[in-house]
Amino acid sequence: MGEMKNSTIMSNILKTVYAVASRRASAKFADETVGSSIRALENKYEFLKFVKVTHKDFTGAGFGINVNPDIDKIHPSRIAKAIESIIRVVYNDMNEEAGLYFISELKQIAGDEITRKIIDLEVDLDQIQIEQHHSYRRRERKKQIKKAAQSGNVSRLQSENLLGYTWKNVSKWKHEPNSKYCTLYDGEGKVLDRLNLDRIIENYVEKLSSFSEADPEEIDKQTRIYEKEYNLLKLLLERDMDADTAMHMLNVSKEDLNSMIKKLASMEMLHYVDYDTIELTKDGISFLSTKEKERKSKGELENIEVS
Numbered sequence: 001m002g003e004m005k006n007s008t009i010m011s012n013i014l015k016t017v018y019a020v021a022s023r024r025a026s027a028k029f030a031d032e033t034v035g036s037s038i039r040a041l042e043n044k045y046e047f048l049k050f051v052k053v054t055h056k057d058f059t060g061a062g063f064g065i066n067v068n069p070d071i072d073k074i075h076p077s078r079i080a081k082a083i084e085s086i087i088r089v090v091y092n093d094m095n096e097e098a099g100l101y102f103i104s105e106l107k108q109i110a111g112d113e114i115t116r117k118i119i120d121l122e123v124d125l126d127q128i129q130i131e132q133h134h135s136y137r138r139r140e141r142k143k144q145i146k147k148a149a150q151s152g153n154v155s156r157l158q159s160e161n162l163l164g165y166t167w168k169n170v171s172k173w174k175h176e177p178n179s180k181y182c183t184l185y186d187g188e189g190k191v192l193d194r195l196n197l198d199r200i201i202e203n204y205v206e207k208l209s210s211f212s213e214a215d216p217e218e219i220d221k222q223t224r225i226y227e228k229e230y231n232l233l234k235l236l237l238e239r240d241m242d243a244d245t246a247m248h249m250l251n252v253s254k255e256d257l258n259s260m261i262k263k264l265a266s267m268e269m270l271h272y273v274d275y276d277t278i279e280l281t282k283d284g285i286s287f288l289s290t291k292e293k294e295r296k297s298k299g300e301l302e303n304i305e306v307s
Contacts, residue, residue: 004117006079007067010051013083013118014038014065016110017090020102025094037089045082047074080121087128103129127181127194165192228252229260233269233288236280 014034021030035053042048050068071079091102103125107115119125171187175197184192228250235241235249247257261278264270269284280288 005069006072006074006076007050007069009114009117009121010071010079010083011065011067012114013110014051014053014086016106016114017087018065019109020105021090021094024102024105029094033090033093034086037086037093041082041085041089044085045078047071047078048082076121080118080123083118083121084123084128087123091132103132124181124194126191127196130191130194229264230291232257232260233264233280233284236270236278237285237288 018030018034021033038048038051038053047070050071052066052068054064054066087103087106094102107125110118115125165186169186169192170184171189173182173184175182180196180198182195182197184195186192231250232246235246241249243254243257246252247254250257252260261270264284265272265278267283268281269287270278271281272278
């Protein structure tokens with residue numbers, strides 16, 4: 001396979017993303033999402049200004065891609081990062097079921113040559129697909145959590161395993177040479193997971209190095225749940241969100257948010273299910289359920305007194 005220009009790779013992969021989005025959602029969704037994703041990512045990847053999207057009959061799909069040859073001057077590693085970001089943004093905008101097998105279909109439509117090329121550029125499609133499935137399981141878990149909290153029947157929750165496997169399922173693991181990934185296999189040789197060692201090590205060091213003993217005078221203060229921390233727990237119950245969204249909705253700084261998360265984690269109200277993903281624990285759900293009942297009861301009493 002000869003050298004392939006950035007413009008050729010970008011054009012092919014964007015047409016493929018559009019085709020997959022059209023099939024798994026709709027042509028209207030693809031029209032609205034692909035172009036807007038490229039424009040949204042221009043702030044991070046300025047060379048995406050060389051990519052123009054037109055909504056007209058191009059290949060029978062009503063969608064045209066024009067990539068300026070100037071993009072060929074950009075280092076391939078940056079092109080790879082932009083491609084990975086576009087793929088993530090588009091499938092994240094889909095509903096749960098539609099986005100679940102996005103990567104599988106993308107590989108099929110792109111064909112072996114383009115797929116091999118973007119993998120050679122270190123766009124890790126397998127890792128993205130695994131993350132998709134983990135994300136789907138987290139969303140399903142969140143539905144169970146919300147239902148349990150609303151019903152007040154926390155005891156019905158199953159054990160908290162969002163991975164879909166346990167250490168007993170792992171038959172062997174292998175570190176890929178010159179790679180930051182470690183792959184886990186089951187007894188049949190099937191891939192269970194691919195772990196990013198950089199992120200695991202970073203998370204390990206940050207957690208252990210940031211530990212400090214609490215000031216005795218602050219014990220009472222640290223064991224109370226304040227309004228913004230309570231609101232953070234409610235937000236985690238009701239929706240998926242990133243740190244920026246949480247900071248905006250709670251009107252707190254990144255430092256304040258990290259402090260709130262650390263405190264709630266130490267109280268076992270929430271826990272990490274991934275290097276950068278947190279979720280309510282059963283204690284957190286039970287706390288919310290109890291508080292909501294108390295608030296509802298208090299509101300009913302106030303209404304009775306007023307009447």
